[in-house]
Amino acid sequence: MDVDSERVPSFLGHTLSAEEADGLCTAARKALAAQGSPARPAFYEGLKEHIDRIPESVRSILNEFKNSPSLCALRLSGVRVDPDACGPTPLSWQEPLDSGRQALEEAQLALLAAALGEVFAWPTIQRGRMVQNLLPVESDREEQSGHGSVALEWHTEDGFHPDRCRYLALLGIRNPDRVPTTLGTVAEVRLTDHHRSVLHQRRFLIRPDLEHLRQLARIAPDSDMLRRARAMHEAPEPAALLFGAPESPCLRIDAPYTTAVAGDDEAAEALAAIVGELTRVQRDVVVGQGDALLVDNYRAVHGRRAFLPRFDGTDRWLKRVSVAAGPLPTAPGAGARVLAI
Numbered sequence: 001m002d003v004d005s006e007r008v009p010s011f012l013g014h015t016l017s018a019e020e021a022d023g024l025c026t027a028a029r030k031a032l033a034a035q036g037s038p039a040r041p042a043f044y045e046g047l048k049e050h051i052d053r054i055p056e057s058v059r060s061i062l063n064e065f066k067n068s069p070s071l072c073a074l075r076l077s078g079v080r081v082d083p084d085a086c087g088p089t090p091l092s093w094q095e096p097l098d099s100g101r102q103a104l105e106e107a108q109l110a111l112l113a114a115a116l117g118e119v120f121a122w123p124t125i126q127r128g129r130m131v132q133n134l135l136p137v138e139s140d141r142e143e144q145s146g147h148g149s150v151a152l153e154w155h156t157e158d159g160f161h162p163d164r165c166r167y168l169a170l171l172g173i174r175n176p177d178r179v180p181t182t183l184g185t186v187a188e189v190r191l192t193d194h195h196r197s198v199l200h201q202r203r204f205l206i207r208p209d210l211e212h213l214r215q216l217a218r219i220a221p222d223s224d225m226l227r228r229a230r231a232m233h234e235a236p237e238p239a240a241l242l243f244g245a246p247e248s249p250c251l252r253i254d255a256p257y258t259t260a261v262a263g264d265d266e267a268a269e270a271l272a273a274i275v276g277e278l279t280r281v282q283r284d285v286v287v288g289q290g291d292a293l294l295v296d297n298y299r300a301v302h303g304r305r306a307f308l309p310r311f312d313g314t315d316r317w318l319k320r321v322s323v324a325a326g327p328l329p330t331a332p333g334a335g336a337r338v339l340a341i
């Protein structure tokens with residue numbers, strides 16, 4: 001798909017004018033000077049005056065997306081990204097990425113994301129860094145994660161968790177082979193009334209993806225969080241896959257980790273139907289250098305095509321931020337933006 005300047009019901013694309021791009025970049029520069037690194041939670045406290053510096057025309061597109069009853073993704077192209085200044089693509093996310101070389105790019109993404117809601121992170125993903133790095137890691141080639149290079153099956157981000165993000169924001173630093181992100185939206189699936197009604201009932205299990213469990217076992221082996229995450233894995237609470245208004249429902253599903261409750265054949269059939277439909281309507285969106293892709297994680301699932309990584313510093317590299325639509329579930333104060341699993 002090419003969403004540039006094209007208006008279809010579910011997707012909106014806009015290429016920033018030079019003036020808009022400069023305006024966003026200037027706002028980000030000022031935010032950086034005042035708020036410190038966008039990798040840290042403190043950046044996002046008292047950010048409103050900086051969000052208000054995003055050019056009015058861009059803020060109005062962000063608001064259109066946020067308030068729309070049907071849009072599931074917005075791509076803003078032409079964000080000022082300087083891949084040379086950012087440096088070579090790191091070979092792993094553990095590499096020290098806090099040199100500030102990508103701070104301006106991260107701050108632009110952070111401002112766009114913060115215009116949609118509250119930015120947060122998980123302690124189990126890249127040690128709670130607020131802006132994560134998506135890049136292929138050699139030892140993770142086969143993983144179903146942002147570090148793999150096999151096809152990443154479509155999923156709701158953190159679909160297993162009640163506090164999953166409402167929006168996912170990506171920014172392309174480089175993507176030389178134009179490897180697409182995939183998107184599918186609930187608005188486009190065709191289902192029978194019977195399947196729809198089954199999907200609205202708590203007859204499905206969505207288990208946490210293993211990255212959370214792996215990281216928790218490493219960073220907090222004796223924690224309540226690990227016990228909770230294991231319980232979510234071993235005995236997940238049945239959940240509905242469709243929720244909200246029946247005529248325009250929202251969706252939560254994670255293809256590799258979702259099953260029907262044991263013995264519920266009707267639920268298994270409805271699950272197969274929606275999986276098939278989401279695959280049918282799935283489309284490719286390239287997040288290239290300077291493209292920001294904002295995904296409504298309640299309306300769309302996403303994934304990534306397989307690709308051949310090079311591991312030579314020139315690989316695909318995206319930045320990612322998670323956003324809650326409303327107030328965060330944690331009490332305000334230090335640490336509130338790193339949610340408990």
Ligand SMILES: O=C(O)CCC(=O)C(=O)O
Nearest residue numbers: 134146157181303304320
């Ligand atoms: O690499 C991509 O395009 C998407 C990766 C992904 O699923 C994510 O960032 O949550």
Ligand SMILES: [Fe+2]
Nearest residue numbers: 155156157302
């Ligand atoms: Fe994802």
